[in-house]
Amino acid sequence: MNKIEHLGIAVHDLEASNALFEKLMGVPHYKIEEVASEGVRTSFFKAGPNKIELLQATDDNSPIAKFLEKRGEGIHHIAFAVDDIAAEIERLVQEGFTVLDTTPKKGADNKLVAFLYPKGTNGVLIELCQEAPAQGEELLQ
Numbered sequence: 001m002n003k004i005e006h007l008g009i010a011v012h013d014l015e016a017s018n019a020l021f022e023k024l025m026g027v028p029h030y031k032i033e034e035v036a037s038e039g040v041r042t043s044f045f046k047a048g049p050n051k052i053e054l055l056q057a058t059d060d061n062s063p064i065a066k067f068l069e070k071r072g073e074g075i076h077h078i079a080f081a082v083d084d085i086a087a088e089i090e091r092l093v094q095e096g097f098t099v100l101d102t103t104p105k106k107g108a109d110n111k112l113v114a115f116l117y118p119k120g121t122n123g124v125l126i127e128l129c130q131e132a133p134a135q136g137e138e139l140l141q
């Protein structure tokens, strides 16, 4: 795995949290993107080379809606950048991790992503992220 690609933070109200993080970090968010397949609306901030992803639920079945209900607002996941997500998924399965997405799926910000079940990773939800190749559609079906 390479660097931490982003930290995901679950929030109730994306607009309010955008204003708060803008004040906190001294920079505006650089994009808002909805990922309907994940039931989320996201916004991104850069702090030097690092990224923060704020996530709001777009429906009641969203992982973010469930998380907020159970645990309230807070850090939801850590995303690691990987060069070859398919190879990394295979390696982690071999290592005995429960990979929730054996086929990478579309994430935000032009990424292919896959998640690991948090009960097998010390209670931390892990996301793998690969920069989506231009012809990434093939990987997504």
Ligand SMILES: C[C@@H](C(=O)O)C(=O)SCCNC(=O)CCNC(=O)[C@H](O)C(C)(C)COP(=O)(O)OP(=O)(O)OC[C@H]1O[C@@H](n2cnc3c(N)ncnc32)[C@H](O)[C@@H]1OP(=O)(O)O
Pocket (backbone or CB within 6 Å): 008, 035, 038, 040, 042, 053, 055, 063, 064, 066, 067, 070, 075, 076, 077, 079, 100, 106, 107, 108, 109, 111, 113, 115, 117, 118, 119, 123, 124, 125, 127
């Ligand atoms: C757009 C994209 C991107 O960056 O590009 C994103 O980030 S999308 C980000 C949104 N998408 C995702 O999160 C997709 C992957 N997540 C999932 O598939 C789900 O949220 C699960 C992680 C499987 C949890 O689902 P659910 O809560 O329905 O399952 P469950 O009731 O069996 O929960 C199992 C246990 O995991 C805990 N649990 C749930 N979410 C957690 C989280 N984020 N971090 C740590 N623990 C977590 C629950 O509290 C519960 O523990 P207790 O029983 O002890 O209470």
Ligand SMILES: [Co+2]
Pocket (backbone or CB within 6 Å): 006, 008, 053, 077, 079, 127
């Ligand atoms: Co994420």
